Each structure stands twice: as structure tokens, then as C-alpha cells.
Amino acid sequence: MIVYRLSRARFAKDLSGKGAELAGGRWNSKGTPMLYTSDSIALCTVEVAVHMPLGIVPFDYQLIQIQIPDDIGITELSEAKLPTDWKSFPHSNATQVIGDEFIVEHEKLVLKVPSAAVQGTCNYLVNPRHPDFPKVTIVGIEPFEFDKRLFVK
Template identity: 80%
Template sequence: MIVYRLSRSRFAKDLSGKGAELAGGRWNSKGTAMLYTSDSIALCTVEVAVHMPLGIVPLDYQLIQLELPDEIPIAELPESELPEDWQTFPHSNATQLIGDAFIQEQETMVLKVPSAAVQGTYNYLINPRHPQFSKLTIVAVTPFEFDKRLFVK
């Protein structure tokens, strides 16, 4: 399975989850490393756009295509099992607790979660400290330009 992520060029090949560990996110608390990926390039684009101030076009980004081997099990978190406030902005602490538990339990390397930004699409959270993490491979890294219309004030 191929998953995607968008990253500034200098971090394109860094799969450590350090950025999420430093900043925290919807699915992880500060101090918990996690690699956020998406099921499509379009969803990656929206996920970056919703975190950028209007009028600022992200520059110097790379699209990273990652391959998850078929033998790697993927845990799935259905929307019906999520807390009511899972889509709120700013994000809920409840979703961070779910993601932190996923990382700590180490049952699977990948957790499929619904996107809060685009209904019907999914993000794939990857545990960079899981024993199977070395099986994840970078397929391609290519320059990516955002459509400026996404960031118009």
C-alpha cells in the first residue's frame, strides 16, 4: 500500500516522527513521536492547508510516497468508536490519548483514522519506534507546488 506525506524539503527523508513529537498534533501529545501520512496526495494537500494561515502559500515542499508492505497489519479506528469531539478545532485531548496509547501499546505499526479535514478519507498514523518500522520504504520524493488558490485571503 502506498501512503503520502508532504514535508518541507529539509525534512523530506526524515521519518522519525520528530516534528509531531515536538509539536504534538490531533493524534499525539507533545513528546510522542508519530509519522502522519494520508491515503491520497489530495488529502495531504488539504491537511497542510488547514494548518497554514490564509494568504501564506507553503513553499519548498516535497511529496513523499511511502510503501507499507502488504504483510504489515493496519489497525483501524472507525468513526463510530471516536469521541464526539474528535473533529473539533482546536483538536481534542481525547484524540491525543488514543494516538499516544496506539504508540505505547505497539500492537501494530499503522493506525488508520478518519480525516477531520475531509470526510470519507483517511490518514495513516505510523509508529516510527515499532519493530517493523524498517519495512517502511520511501518510493519517491518529488518537489511539490501548492495551488495558490487554496491560500487566497
């Protein structure tokens, strides 16, 4: 399976989940590493856009294509299994607890979750501490330019 990630150029080859570990996110609390990826380039774009202030166009980004082996087990969470506030803004602590538990349990390498930003799409959260993580590989990196219309005030 190929998943996608957008990252500043200097972090394009870093799959450690360190950025999420330092900042925390919807699906992990500070101190818990997690690699956020998406099922499409379009979803990656929206996921970056929703975190940028209006009027600021992200620059120096790279599109990273990541291969996750097809024989790797995936835990899938449907919206029905999530707390009612799972896509609230700011995000709920309840989703961080779910992600943190996923990382600690080491049961599966990937957690598939619905996107809070785009209905009907999914993000794939990868556990960089899982024993199968070395099987995750970058298969492509290319410059990415955002459409400025996404960031107009």
C-alpha cells in the same frame, strides 16, 4: 500500500516522527513521535492547507511516497469508535490519548483514522518505535507546488 506525505524539503527523508513529537498534533501529544501520512495526494494537500494561515502559500515542499508492506497489520478506527469531539478545532485531548496509547502499545505498526479535514478519507499514522518500522520505505520524492487559490484571503 502506498501512502503520501508532504514535507518541507529539508525534512523529506525524515520518517522519524520527530516533528510531531516536538509539536504534538490531533493524534499525538508532545513528546510522542508519530509519522502522519494520508491515503491520497489530495488529502495531504488539504491537511497542510488547514494548518497554514490564509494568504501564506507554503513553499519548498516535497511530496513523499511511502511504501508500507501489505502484510503489516493495521488498527482501524471508524468514526463510530471515536469520541464525539474527535474532529473539533482546536483538536481534542481525547484523540491524543488514543494516538499516544497506540504508540505505547506497539501492537500494530499503523493506525488508520478518518480525516477531520476531508470527510470519507483516511490518514495513516505510523509508529516509528514499532519493531516493523524499518520495513517502511520511501519510494519516491518529488517537488510539490501548492495551488495558490487554496490560500487566498
